[in-house]
Amino acid sequence: MPAPFEVLANALVIPVPEDPALVLDGCRRLLGPNLYSDLPGAVGDGLAPGTDPAQMLELWQDAAKDLLAALGWHSETVTRPFAGGGSLFFAAPVDQLMTAAYVIEAAWYFTACRILGLDAWPKDRMLGELRRIAEMEANPALVRLVDAARSRGIDRLLDDDAITLGHGTGARTWQTDALPEVPDWTALHDVPLALVTGTNGKTTTTRLIAAMGQAGGKVSGLSSTDFVRVGTEVLDKGDYSGPAGARLLLRDPRLELGVLEVARGGILRRGLPVTRAR
Numbered sequence: 001m002p003a004p005f006e007v008l009a010n011a012l013v014i015p016v017p018e019d020p021a022l023v024l025d026g027c028r029r030l031l032g033p034n035l036y037s038d039l040p041g042a043v044g045d046g047l048a049p050g051t052d053p054a055q056m057l058e059l060w061q062d063a064a065k066d067l068l069a070a071l072g073w074h075s076e077t078v079t080r081p082f083a084g085g086g087s088l089f090f091a092a093p094v095d096q097l098m099t100a101a102y103v104i105e106a107a108w109y110f111t112a113c114r115i116l117g118l119d120a121w122p123k124d125r126m127l128g129e130l131r132r133i134a135e136m137e138a139n140p141a142l143v144r145l146v147d148a149a150r151s152r153g154i155d156r157l158l159d160d161d162a163i164t165l166g167h168g169t170g171a172r173t174w175q176t177d178a179l180p181e182v183p184d185w186t187a188l189h190d191v192p193l194a195l196v197t198g199t200n201g202k203t204t205t206t207r208l209i210a211a212m213g214q215a216g217g218k219v220s221g222l223s224s225t226d227f228v229r230v231g232t233e234v235l236d237k238g239d240y241s242g243p244a245g246a247r248l249l250l251r252d253p254r255l256e257l258g259v260l261e262v263a264r265g266g267i268l269r270r271g272l273p274v275t276r277a278r
Contacts, residue, residue, distance in 0.1 A: 001177050002139040005160035008098045011136060012129050014105050015121075017112045021050025024112075025085070027105045029097040031158040031243065034271035036078045039091035040158070042100035044108060047085040051115055057086035059114060064088060064107035070127050071103070071134070094146050094158060095139035102133055141179045155190050155274050157247050164247065167191040167274075168221075168255025191255060192218075193277045197262045202241075206261040213257040223249045224261040230254055242266030246273035 003011070016024055027044040030036075036043065048056040061077050068075055068090065075090040088107070092100035106126050113120035142163065149156050149165050157164040164173040170189030174180060192213075196206045203224045213220030214231070221230035223245030228235045230252045240248065241263035249258055250273075262272065 002095065002142075003136040004177075005098070008133065008137055011133055012102055014102070014109050014126075016105065016109050017116055017118055019050075019112070019116055021048070022056065022112045022115060023047040023049070024105065024108045027101050027108070028269060029101050030089070030271035031097070032271040032273055032275055034089075035268065036080070036087075036089040037091050038275075040094060040097060040271065041075070041089055041091035042097060042104050043087055043089040044101075044104040045085065045087050046108060046111075049084055053081065053085050056111065056115065057081055057088070060086075060088050060107055060111045063110045064090065064103060066123075067103050067107055067127070067130065070123070071130060073103075075100075093143055095142045096134060096137055099130060099134040099137050102130055106130060139176055139179075141181075142176055145179055145183070149188070150275075152185060152188075153190075154185075154188050155276055157243075157250060157273060159247060164251055167193060167250040167258060168219075169253060171251055171253065171255075173251055190276070190278055191250075191257055193250075193258045193260070193274065195260045195262045195272070195274070195277050197264070197267070202261045202263070206259045210257075210259045213259070218257040219254050220257045220259070221249050221252060221255045222259040222261070225263070243270045243273040250274070 025045040025047050029042050031040050057079050061079050064077050078089045080087040110120055146156050154166050162173055162175050164171050166188040168191040194209055196202050206222050206224050210220045210222040219231050223240045225239045225241045227237045228240045228245050228248045241261045246260050
């Protein structure tokens with residue numbers, strides 16, 4: 001049985017050097033299509049105000065490739081330089097996303113120690129810890145369920161400890177430690193879905209599309225920076241332009257047509273909440 005998210009999140013403490021010359025600005029899981037890939041994975045953002053950012057990114061990528069090869073993972077790394085630093089991403093299976101985030105952090109640790117001239121853990125020790133986390137997180141039933149849904153053209157929404165297949169009237173949600181052997185596929189389906197992003201006018205456009213759906217006789221709903229609403233009922237108020245808003249909306253069994261306001265921050269932090277729109 002896979003370990004709960006809270007256990008995995010605290011299962012390993014990597015002693016990343018605290019030095020203003022090299023800063024790991026963030027390391028996180030991307031649960032859906034994202035800036036780097038159509039696949040989920042993990043990404044880290046590194047700042048190098050006191051050293052050469054290009055050299056930092058090259059060494060970080062090399063360290064990640066070394067760890068991935070030792071772990072037997074066949075993932076391509078993707079880098080994205082920016083002013084004063086860069087990002088490192090690689091795709092990972094849906095049941096190894098936390099492990100992938102630890103790999104990103106471990107690669108940064110070895111990179112920072114090398115640049116700063118500090119002693120680091122032996123590589124074998126780090127690999128042992130990463131393999132331990134991977135075993136704790138492994139959930140073959142989740143992988144099989146996601147693959148089966150994809151083959152049937154059914155979307156999935158990942159949560160820390162739950163998964164939803166389908167949307168709205170065709171959605172079912174299970175805890176990831178209590179997945180069905182064979183779900184009732186006849187009950188699962190997506191609903192017409194639109195995603196709205198951009199700079200200005202996202203909320204207005206989202207409301208307009210949802211209103212058109214409602215006028216067309218559908219139980220229409222939306223997630224936005226103002227609220228999540230299904231039909232005429234507001235489920236909750238607040239900024240729901242990220243994955244949490246999408247899950248709240250698309251898990252409502254009344255929903256027949258959905259519109260998601262998708263802000264830049266949510267895309268960068270977690271990727272898109274869904275894998276397709278129709």
